[in-house]
Amino acid sequence: MTARSKIEARKLDFFYGSKHVLKGLDLACPEKSVTAIIGPSGCGKSTFIRTLNRMNDVVAGTRLAGRILLDGADIHDPEMDPVELRRRVGMVFQKPNPFPKSIFDNVAYGLRINGERRRGRLEEVVEKSLREAALWDEVKDRLRENAFALSGGQQQRLCIARALAVRPEVILFDEPCSAIDPIATARVEDLIQRLKTEYTVVIVTHNMQQAARVSDYTAFLMLGELVEFGDTKTIFTAPVRKMTEEYITGRFG
């Protein structure tokens, strides 16, 4: 692997109370590429990507050991402000979660909390982000409408636009298509493919075909341990470990 790693976990352990959920994970996500995290339900995929932007900080009773490096800098360093970190490492959740606000206000949210008030600038970024999320044409005449008026797939693309608006460096997707229909899924996958020219993307997915379609690299997790990591083609055609092969051919999970 020649690509520079953008964000990486080193000897990462994670606990919910006494429950050991991630066990000595070593995983580096290469810059400007799509890394897929696959594995059976409950193996710690969500937990893992939530450690990358410190979203687990807000969950009581959790403990983390090991290091996570963003551009080589430890994200748990006292110098690193978690709020600032989350501006650099954005996240799109499993279930679309727009705010109960207008479409425009949803996308503008990240800028506004950063103190941006200039109307022109906001409009510019909202349009650009909605275009990037392939939603602009569908909503350009109804930006004042409540986001809940959109379909599930549109809401998910709105959440992507909202994440893009703050210009993060890394975007984390936690099963972004599990709550939307196949056509919307195709659009989101298409979108993720295009994002990697500018962003580093990490996507958790339950769907093997999706991992094969959208990702450049794939990590296979089992019971909180990394079983295998490599470029997607290798993982799907010539995995080294027997367990990986059995999982991707659908013999369990």
Next chain:
Amino acid sequence: MNKRALRNLKEKSVRTFFFLNGLLAVVVLAGIFLLLLVSAVPAFREIHLREFLFTKTWDPTSPLKETYGILGQIASSVLVTLGAMILAVPVGIGVAAYLSDVAHARVREIVKPAVEILAGIPSVVIGFLGIVLIGPALAKLFGLGHGLNGLNGSLLLAVMSLPTIISISEDSLSAVPPAYGEASLALGGSRWQTLVRVKLPAALSGIIAAVMLGMGRAVGETMTVLMATGNARAFPTGLMQSLRTMTSNIAIELGEVPYFTTHYYALFAIGLVLFIMTFLVNMVADIVLHKYQQRES
């Protein structure tokens, strides 16, 4: 066959029972309203409604000319209530936000019941505190002869409406889907920004309802204001004056008024005005709360 018939009968009687209970509540409410109305109407054989509502002077026992103007009492009620809300709303929302957002589970488990116990303190005890504690303190602080005035009443009513405001606001803040907060944090929002820009707006209708209900409690409260506000009849020009609210006036005079006189009927008319005012406040709260629950589902 027999079994099913029996079960049907049981279903039916249970349903009828609950229906009757609901009906009872409505009947009692309607009954109170009717009683007030019937007892109030005779007052207007001698008093013009306009005079009643818009005259400042209330002097039903004057040897010269009896006057029945309740504007001063309405103003007093409004003034004391508004004062109470100005004090209680920021504190109440602040505490609710703290409980739902910041406090550890252990703290919440102590504070929430404590707040609910506060709601159960008899109003006469609160009024007592107004006389022996707040009154002297206000007198000293502002260099007054005594501290039985509007501000004293407002402070006490604020304390009394806080449990309602805190409890219902906290409920509606806790009902905000956690996904909203997560979305805001993931975009680089601080906890404060997340609270102010996402959670409070999402809980707004519940909070408005909480404030309205707290206000309804304050407007109708009698014993506390009776004890703490000094009960002067003069038209109030500020919270630093002694003033007499509608509730106090009824409580003071109803025990001594000769029955079936205009004065007697006029006191019921004040009660009717009060009833309508609290009814409106509660109705607005209910409508807002309903709208909120509908949107959530």
